[in-house]
Amino acid sequence: MFSRGIKPLAIATAVMTAVSLGLVFFYAPLDADQGFIQKIFYVHVPLAIVALCGFVAGGIMGVIHLRTGDRSWDARSYVAIHMSIILGVAVLVTGALWAKAAWGHWWLWDEPVLVSFLVVFLLYCVYYPLRFSIEDPERQARYSSVFAIAAGAFVPINFAAVRMAEAFTHPRVLSQTGGSMPGEMRLTFIACLVAVTLLFVTLWKFELTAKNASAQLNRLRRALEPEGVS
Amino acid sequence: MPALPLDEAGKYVAAAYIVFFTLIVVYVAIMAAKVARIDRELTELTDLAEQQRAERDRDGEPVA
Numbered sequence: 001m002f003s004r005g006i007k008p009l010a011i012a013t014a015v016m017t018a019v020s021l022g023l024v025f026f027y028a029p030l031d032a033d034q035g036f037i038q039k040i041f042y043v044h045v046p047l048a049i050v051a052l053c054g055f056v057a058g059g060i061m062g063v064i065h066l067r068t069g070d071r072s073w074d075a076r077s078y079v080a081i082h083m084s085i086i087l088g089v090a091v092l093v094t095g096a097l098w099a100k101a102a103w104g105h106w107w108l109w110d111e112p113v114l115v116s117f118l119v120v121f122l123l124y125c126v127y128y129p130l131r132f133s134i135e136d137p138e139r140q141a142r143y144s145s146v147f148a149i150a151a152g153a154f155v156p157i158n159f160a161a162v163r164m165a166e167a168f169t170h171p172r173v174l175s176q177t178g179g180s181m182p183g184e185m186r187l188t189f190i191a192c193l194v195a196v197t198l199l200f201v202t203l204w205k206f207e208l209t210a211k212n213a214s215a216q217l218n219r220l221r222r223a224l225e226p227e228g229v230s
Numbered sequence: 231m232p233a234l235p236l237d238e239a240g241k242y243v244a245a246a247y248i249v250f251f252t253l254i255v256v257y258v259a260i261m262a263a264k265v266a267r268i269d270r271e272l273t274e275l276t277d278l279a280e281q282q283r284a285e286r287d288r289d290g291e292p293v294a
Contacts, residue, residue, distance in 0.1 A: 035239055040243055043246055043247060044246065090249060094250065097249070098242065206261060210265055
């Protein structure tokens, strides 16, 4: 069900990741202002973009689940949010490493981009206790979808609010004018973004396939076990 | 703030990429363990199904 196309996707992800790394370290020029530490942005920014898109996608899948009642959409939503949280951890750590190198501090509480991402991340950390505190599978799926939709709607609002904030100490990689990246850097950045997106989709499908196999196995066990044995 | 020299900046860049790849490797390792468990359980269920089939054959029941 979920495993269709996973092999070419995995191959494309591996190739694209290798190509991106090659571009980052052998093709993209050194940033005149930041120097070598700017290379962190090729992993940090695509991870942040894909993680935030994953949260929004989780919300959209939650909407489809509530509209159709098909529990597989709840599973899709759950795995998308789960994957985004994993990427979110990488975003926070790589961001802190860059901040230490560039600003001399691991974290700045008056920097809206950092704090807003942390708020989004912590909001989604609540998803797990909410989901797993409900035992009834139907209610669990429904409540989780409602949370995914509400939190998913918060992500673009939060993003827009940060863009409108006055502090501009956090570097802009993308803007309406394409940021300040020269062509080689932009190409490298786009390649990295594609690689991280492919990685997200591949791992999302991989986990869904494993979850589906596990569920089928439980059904098979119930069918095979003699009556009266739980 | 002036750009860090390469030997200084290299540590941070390496750390960022190592963190990213470590997370992915840990995630894939956890998923691989799950897949291995599914494979093990599937083998057990296959054995159980074959055992039940053999018992039904022995008792002379028609096999579905």
